[in-house]
Amino acid sequence: MTNYAYVSLIPLLPLACFVVLGLWGRKRFKTFSGIVGTGSLLASTILSFYTAYQYFFVDGKVNGVYQHIIAMKYTWLQFSPNVSIDMGIMLDPISVMMIVVVTFISLMVHVFSLGYMKGEERFATYYAFLSLFTFSMLGLVLSTNIFQIYMFWELVGVSSYLLIGYYFDKPSAVAASKKAFIVTRFADLGFLIGILILAFHAETLDISTLIERLTDHQSTQFVSITTGSLLGVSILTWGLTLVFIGGAGKSAMFPLHIWLPDAMEGPTPVSALIHAATMVVAGVYLVARLFPVYSIDGAALDIVTYVGAFSALLAAVIACTQTDIKRVLAYSTMSQIGYMMFSLGVSRYGGENGLGFMASMFHLFTHAFFKSLLFLGAGAVIHLVHSNDMKDMGGLRKFMPVTHISFLIACLAISGIPPFAGFFSKEEILTAAFDSNKLIYGVALFTSGLTAFYMFRLYFSIFWKKESHLHNAHGEGTSTMKIPLIILAVCAVIAGLLPFSNFITSDGAALETHINLVFSIAPVLLALGGILLAANLYKTENNKPEKVAAALGGFYKAAHSKFYVDEVYIFVTKKIVFNLIGRPAAWIDKNIVDGLMNLIASVTEKISELIKGLQSGKVQSYTLYFFAGIVGLAAVFIYLWK
């Protein structure tokens, strides 16, 4: 077996880069810092590809099953002989896939940003933050210990916060970063409690041990966690559901999705990296990481399924009505992650039953390429027209051919048109859903039609619709912006052709899958219908969209206002939480707590004044106190307190 210690360099290189750029970037490196960041990440990317090669083709497999390899483990805090927080690196199919995706997409974003962010005042800071994010995300996916995941999870949240709020002179960006941080923190609370519950019962924080103990029906840990119950729900379900809440917060599942659209205030390449391809799938990754445990608990899986499916549908409907192109993409991300979630939810562990798991991971993989491509394309468009609103766009295909073609490819991929990447992964998801839950299958099918519609609505609105009258057309952008688009477009075409099920399955053994042509007819036809409808409505300027909107009336308005979820939150927080809890708490704090504190302070002051006399400076009195101390101790311990 090869020594995998070098894998630790993959996250450590970006960390080093963050430290260097963070400390000296703005003074020493300036514009050069982009090259530094990109260079170090290139090294990480090459290493992770090499790791993937080593793992998948050379020595990851034992008896046809991919193994968990602990490449490195270092005990950080030992709580008790059994429980410790470790820092380590675990290689298994999903973590290896994730490091490839994260480093690759991050590299593309780094390169793209060389052009996109050129001339920014805080250019070095931007790259420092990107490196921090990449480090945290890599640390997260490679974790061996559930608490390590939690720490990197928070670090990912912090770097996302920093990047969303990158334009900190814009109030909306500041508000969005705060919102993202608070909402995800809120969810993380659930995650933390979930971890503690699982770890308390499994008596370990180590992921492999935890899975081993909680899936073994004979172990005392399993018995203790399944027999205990709270409010009629077993402790295991509670733990897993709470962990899922954490995942749902990061992955923007209903009802914790409200931060994602606002997070689009960050620089567009950041959205491509964090809010499309990597961080937002952390929730999916988390469920996948603990999947052997989830798979024995039907109730928790049902929650995952229904939340995922509902989010997929809801986001798709909202996406049809938005006019800010990044928001459309944000909702589409939420919708696609919904797919991944319910696909995990309908899956079971091992063999044919694990199809959903494999499909979910497959979709995560392909989605990373076409969604980051869409965002980067949107970035290029915004770079040209200096607006996010599709009303300001139209007819751009002549100005930016490369962007146009790559965007079209990405749209076809996400709509599930063969032979583009999204088709294959989506087929697997639909098959898995069809096999286990017809309702979910129906929702998924309908949503996939909607997906095609809103994506092509976006595409036609940007690139067709009306003739453009751009005067200040300064071209498509630098070659550093075009090259990532081309590379990602190639990936969006071919990523689906990979024999994914040979590598990543729920139990590590290869799984035979085949595309059933008859089965594919319905989704592809629906997608084509969606595209045609979009073409009909948006390819040329006309008043049909308004008519449709008018016909839908209240429903359109509700969807356009994102079904008032934000308003509900504001009502709950401002009207209920603030008034009923916040104000009284503030009153108690101001009058009772502060008063108590002041009282303590003044009492302390008084006592301190009082005993000042002890310290007289006279040695004879010191010895007197000394002697008194002995007498006191003797009296107490020989006579009184025996």
Add this chain to the structure above:
Amino acid sequence: MGIDFFILMKSELLLAVIIFILLFIKVGSKEWKNEQMLNIVNVLLLVNFIAGFFGNKDGMLFNDMFKTNQLIVLEKCILNLGTFIISLQAYTWLKNHKHVLEFYMLLLASLMGMFYMISSGNLLMFYLGLELSTIPLAALANFDLEKRKSSEAAFKLIMSSAFSSGLLLFGISMMYGTTGTLNFTELSQHLDGSALQLFAFILLFTGFAFKISVVPFHLWTADVYEGSPVAITSFLSVISKGAFIFAFISVLYNVFKPLADTWYNMLFLLSVLTMVIGNLFAIRQNNLKRFLAFSSIAQVGFILVGISGSSQAGTASVIYFILIYIFSNLGAFGVIALVSALTVKEGIEDYKGFYKTNPLLTWVLTIALFSLAGIPPTAGFFGKFFLIMAGAAKGNYTLIIIAALNMIVSLYYYLRVVKAMFMDKNEQPIEKLVINNYSKLALFICVSGIVLTGFVSWVYDYIYSLSTGF
């Protein structure tokens, strides 16, 4: 005997060799410059520190009067390190002093006394070591020869020590009277908890309590700390205290184990008193040396919490805390020593606006104070955390709650200094100081110790593995 003698007594012999080298330099005909002598001494101390790690062996000597093992060697290495740092920090002050070599001879003699004390296997040996460590210190406290306060400090130290030694000897003699032996192993077999024995034990206990400044035996501390040269103040508050705590914990755990119920309650009572009173006094201080004196009293209160844990974790956490305490306290004292040597300013008021003129020193002092206050992620946090964990294992939550409350109070006064340095305005702040390389090295060691010790988990694990159970 034979070769074993040299191996087992290596630490003490090394110190003796250094003292003799210094003596020969002193009486030799060659005129040395102060800088040259200081260079030689510092190199010798560094060699001494490094040599401490090699060629060690467990064993007993002189009819079980002297014992050594890996843990004791580690404790001695920790003390060597602290002495080395103090020596580096004293450079600025000693450069212009007339009696450099005497300073070091006394200092090392005192350190040697502490080594004997830690290694003692017999009450008499213990007493000899204790006296050897104390008497040179009194001379050292007087080393600011032209200052009256320094003489006062020396006088107070020797008077109080004499008093406490008298009582300690009284205790030892009664112990001998009731058990018929002074040997530690035999002694512990003869303890039966009779009233006379308890009284003798209390006298012994207060001997320790005096040395590590446990309330109400602490009153000498502030005056002596304030009057002595800063190097001696830091030696007293870190090395001397550390050595006595090492001896204390080993004597309590190994010799007086049969009286564990009694001393547990004593520790409980005294640690509460010490934390509370130390903190209350520290709040009032305006002289930084006095302030650190009282804050170090409060720190001892926390150490007593750890000792009261009476377990392997108790020993480990106390030793670990002392190591961190050396870094943190010497970091703070290092800055104060520099400022005091170069500007004669020691008041908290004087440090207002310190950040404007000396940002680097301000940061060092801030990190050190944060560590003393136990703010994560500095090592001080981990140190306190383990102490309190060890104490909590006993299940006495009153003690733990009081300790936690005191940590909050201590935050106030540590941050007061930080606030003065960073936020308060001052018309005439301390001017920009020129720091020599020795002081820089010392501060660098302290800061890296503070930053790294907490994160490098094997330090604690290593200490834990050497510690004996209860």
